[in-house]
Amino acid sequence: MQTTPPKALSHVPPAPIPFFDQSASFQEHWEGIRKHLDDVLDNGKFSHGAKVAELEDRLAAWTGAGHVVAVNSGTDALILLLRAAGLEPGDEVIVPAYSFIATASSVVLAGGVPVFADIEEHGHGLDPRAAAAVVTPRTAMVMPVHLFDRMAAMRGLREVARRHGLTLVEDSAEAVGMRMDGVHAGLHGAGGVLSFFPAKTLGGIGDGGAVLTDDESVAETVRMLCHHGRGGRTLANFPGISNATVVPGRNSKMDDVQAAVLLAKLTTLDADIARRAELAERYDARLREVPGVRGVPGAHPPPLGSNRVSYVQLLHVEDRDALAAHLAAQGIGTETYYPLPLHLQPCFAHLGHRRGDFPRAEAACATALALPLYPDLHDDHVDRVCDEIERFYERRPR
Incomplete structure (x- = not known):
């Protein structure tokens, strides 16, 4: 009797793991977002309004x-x-050679000149000794950057600023929740910043940011500059001057729609940070002994007196580009932080730097690979990513 052979089972590939995804948490926050959006619509003010002021107050408290x-x-x-x-035209600002482009471009756009220095041996922050070595009579400020899961070596950098009479400001865009000696990132000098880009620890549904400071004059100047030079909260209390243009400014105001989203997400920020920590520890445990992985983030403790808050799970790996391609073929998203160090960016070519000037920064750019890390990620997603990394290095030609 003739029989029909069984049909071959089709292979169903596993679902992709994007580098970042907030669809589940967005649904979780939707009721809160809708409530805040209703308030915005009822009020009819969509920019620089009551929701923005409420977000500012909540962030100040947090x-x-x-x-x-x-x-x-x-x-x-x-x-x-x-x-x-207080940056004046032509003033020099010391920044690390390893960071996002905005660290240095913001100095240029504010009228200053970025001066690069190398990063720490075991970390990604500005090396205090390297910073001190590039101080000149034209240096006005030093701006460390807090990257990925930890703050820069602020104790040493504060001492550099004190010794040379420099203003200390912080690129703390990634540093939501990071603290040193009990003080939040961005509050160790004249001020700092936060970014609310969607992938950040506190992310919105578009771009957004904030300036943090304990200096009232800095805050009021920022309020004027971001609103076409018009008065901030303090000046608004004086009739007849609140609409006056005090200084030439720009339109950098936050929209109330963005503030509405951030207010809703702020309610789970502590839980989100805790979940990121769990995922980071799982990655560290799985990848610590994998050949080809030069170091996991948890291998070196954060600077003395500071905590670890995992915004990005950044590895330093051998054959970085080949590993990224392998993971992409398996539907796993990654990001390269950062493909080119700041001193080798074409827009800074006039500063005269060459490859080899900042070897630690250049080495980091050549080996760094960021893995998916966000509260919506599942434990089995982490395990699948780690399985594929192990498989890549097992099959790699020796």
Whole structure:
């Protein structure tokens, strides 16, 4: 008797794991978002209104900042902070050679000149000794960056600023929840910033940012600069001057729709940070002994007196680009932080740097790979990512 052979079972590939996804948490927050949006619609003011003021107050309470000014992006927050902290045209600002482009471009856009220095040996923050070595008579400020899961070496950098009479400002765009000696990132000098880009620890549905400071004059100057030079909260209390243009400004205000989303998400921020920590620890445990992985974030403790808050799970790996391609073929998203160090960016070519000037920054750019890390990620997603990394290095030609 003739029989029909069984049909071959079709292979169903596993669902992709994007580098970032907030669809589940967005649904979780939808009721809160809708309530705040209803308030915005009822009020009829969509920019720089009551929801923005409410977000500023809530963030001030959560961070311990004396003043918070919400703006349209982390980049504009940096530009406004630098100007409000006293940067004059031609002033030099020391920044790390390893960071997002906005760290250095904000200095240029504020009228200053970025001066690069190398990063720490075991970390990604500005090396205090390297910073001290590039101080000149034209140096006005030093701006460390807090990257990925920890703050820069602020104790040493504060001492550099004190010794040379420099203003200390912080690119703390990634540093929501990071603290040193009990003080939130961004509050260790003249001020700092936050970014609310969607993938950040506290992310919105578009760009957004804020300036943090304990200095009232810095806060009021930022308020004026971000609103076409018009008066901030203090000046608004004086009839006849609140609509006056006090200084030339720009339009960097935050929209109330963005503030509505952030207010809703702020209610779960502590839980989100805790979930990110669980995922980061799972990654660390799985990948710590994998050949080809040079180091997991948890291998070196954060600077003395500070905590670890995982915004990005950043590995340093061998054959970085090949590993990223392998993971992409398996539907796993990754990001390269950062493909090119700041001193080798074409827009800074006029500063005269060459490859080899900042070897630690260049090495980080060549080996860094970020893995998916966000509260919506499941434990089995982490395990699948780790399985594929292990498989890649097991099959790699020796």
